[in-house]
Amino acid sequence: MLADYSSDELDLTNPATFRDFSKPMGAQVPERQADFEERYHSFEEIEDRSQPPFHYGTHYSSAMIVCSYLIRLQPLVESYLLLQGGQFDHAERLFHSIGKAWNSASRDNMTDVRELIPEFFYLDAFLSNHNSFNFGVKQDDGEVIDSVVLPPWAKGDPKVFIQRHREALECDYVSEHLHEWIDLIFGYKQRGEAAVKATNVFHHLSYQGSIDLEKISDPVERLASINIIHNFGQTPKQLFTKPHPKRKLELRQPHFEECISDLRQSSTPMQIHQDPITSLFLSPDRLLAGCGQKLFIPTKGEYYVEWGFSDGSVRVFTVEGDRLVGLAENLHSLPISCATFADENTLLTGSADTTVCVWQVRFGKSFEIQLKECLRGHSGRVTTVSYSKSFSVIVSGSEDGTAIVWDLNRLKYVRTLRGHVGTVEVAAVNDMTGDIATCSGPYLHWWTINGDLYAEQMICADDEHGILSCVFYDGIGHEWIAKDLLFTGHKDGVIRVLPLSHIN
Numbered sequence: 001m002l003a004d005y006s007s008d009e010l011d012l013t014n015p016a017t018f019r020d021f022s023k024p025m026g027a028q029v030p031e032r033q034a035d036f037e038e039r040y041h042s043f044e045e046i047e048d049r050s051q052p053p054f055h056y057g058t059h060y061s062s063a064m065i066v067c068s069y070l071i072r073l074q075p076l077v078e079s080y081l082l083l084q085g086g087q088f089d090h091a092e093r094l095f096h097s098i099g100k101a102w103n104s105a106s107r108d109n110m111t112d113v114r115e116l117i118p119e120f121f122y123l124d125a126f127l128s129n130h131n132s133f134n135f136g137v138k139q140d141d142g143e144v145i146d147s148v149v150l151p152p153w154a155k156g157d158p159k160v161f162i163q164r165h166r167e168a169l170e171c172d173y174v175s176e177h178l179h180e181w182i183d184l185i186f187g188y189k190q191r192g193e194a195a196v197k198a199t200n201v202f203h204h205l206s207y208q209g210s211i212d213l214e215k216i217s218d219p220v221e222r223l224a225s226i227n228i229i230h231n232f233g234q235t236p237k238q239l240f241t242k243p244h245p246k247r248k249l250e251l252r253q254p255h256f257e258e259c260i261s262d263l264r265q266s267s268t269p270m271q272i273h274q275d276p277i278t279s280l281f282l283s284p285d286r287l288l289a290g291c292g293q294k295l296f297i298p299t300k301g302e303y304y305v306e307w308g309f310s311d312g313s314v315r316v317f318t319v320e321g322d323r324l325v326g327l328a329e330n331l332h333s334l335p336i337s338c339a340t341f342a343d344e345n346t347l348l349t350g351s352a353d354t355t356v357c358v359w360q361v362r363f364g365k366s367f368e369i370q371l372k373e374c375l376r377g378h379s380g381r382v383t384t385v386s387y388s389k390s391f392s393v394i395v396s397g398s399e400d401g402t403a404i405v406w407d408l409n410r411l412k413y414v415r416t417l418r419g420h421v422g423t424v425e426v427a428a429v430n431d432m433t434g435d436i437a438t439c440s441g442p443y444l445h446w447w448t449i450n451g452d453l454y455a456e457q458m459i460c461a462d463d464e465h466g467i468l469s470c471v472f473y474d475g476i477g478h479e480w481i482a483k484d485l486l487f488t489g490h491k492d493g494v495i496r497v498l499p500l501s502h503i504n
Contacts, residue, residue: 021181054204124158124161303316402417403416419456425440485497
């Protein structure tokens with residue numbers, strides 16, 4: 001997407017910062033484009049050829065390309081080693097520098113026309129060698145291959161690289177030209193005469209429907225064709241046969257995070273909480289604050305559950321009239337201290353008995369609840385429990401000063417987040433990025449989903465203003481936002497909005 005991996009600062013208003021979206025990777029510089037076109041014409045001139053001519057003997061996306069980008073991550077490195085015969089390739093051929101990978105794919109290497117993979121826009125972990133793999137040493141200059149070398153504008157921080165890369169993807173220039181790239185990959189320039197003119201023809205077996213394996217009787221030829229299809233790469237299904245329309249750039253409205261300083265409390269609010277704010281629910285257009293040990297049931301707004309009773313029960317009430325319609329006793333050996341719904345049928349509870357329980361619930365003519373798993377790892381009262389469906393994790397906090405990340409699918413322990421000064425009062429997970437926020441006393445801790453600490457900051461002066469609830473802002477329609485936003489609810493009834501950014 002970008003062509004500038006050498007500047008100290010990234011200028012997203014300069015067209016020279018970007019690749020030419022109207023041309024494939026093999027045609028980014030005129031000299032290499034001419035070489036590929038000469039190759040195509042030389043194949044055309046062969047009278048007795050067994051296959052159609054093509055520009056590229058390698059593909060822009062294959063299993064090996066994807067795995068080579070992700071060799072620093074478990075368990076994805078295992079797929080790479082499987083394809084590579086059980087060992088890493090020579091150090092010179094490993095993905096080790098963003099800038100050098102761009103030069104290779106766009107200019108220097110006739111066998112390299114690779115495109116980026118989605119992880120370049122959201123996953124900073126694949127750029128760091130956290131697993132301390134031994135990738136060897138380059139023979140030409142003695143460079144030790146370790147974490148990926150980033151462009152200067154990333155300031156040595158993979159998180160900054162990902163944020164700036166995503167910012168570039170969403171900028172006006174890319175919006176104005178991305179349709180040209182769509183024409184090459186998914187559109188009318190993928191096949192036929194338009195592909196020839198665009199220097200965009202690959203091996204014929206990479207195209208959907210190019211060969212019927214069932215009609216190949218020779219087992220050796222059949223196996224060879226299958227191996228080519230699996231290893232060479234697959235061109236996506238052609239979706240468009242006409243030029244893709246250019247994106248309409250409407251008058252840009254400020255994002256919410258850009259207007260935080262303009263937030264004001266209404267002069268005539270409908271209601272002001274005098275009690276501590278213990279729960280926050282964020283919908284696309286409003287923020288709902290709750291008090292006490294109560295929780296609305298997702299998709300069933302006419303009911304809520306309440307907990308904290310001495311019999312370890314949860315009770316279901318109607319919103320109108322507070323009528324008891326469901327009761328489940330002795331869910332824990334001690335009172336339930338926190339609860340949340342992962343979805344309308346999955347209830348998560350934490351208790352003074354130090355356990356976190358996952359329950360299957362049903363709302364029909366009666367309220368039914370069944371234990372799925374009891375999670376043990378804390379040594380103190382569980383004070384908060386949160387979750388992310390997108391990343392399939394549960395995060396619980398405890399009086400023992402730890403937060404634990406659990407796998408929501410397997411219902412197993414993943415890791416412990418340590419370093420809190422006291423009780424972890426509240427936790428939240430960003431459903432868009434997987435980032436985790438934990439609050440202990442006046443301090444906010446901001447973590448990656450892999451347990452790396454981004455930042456620790458004091459956000460309130462004393463315990464009287466302590467944090468009791470928090471929630472990440474996902475954006476209206478989950479649009480990209482330049483800064484993560486975290487809403488925090490406090491003991492004094494105040495809600496704060498905190499912008500979180502990797503770039504200072």
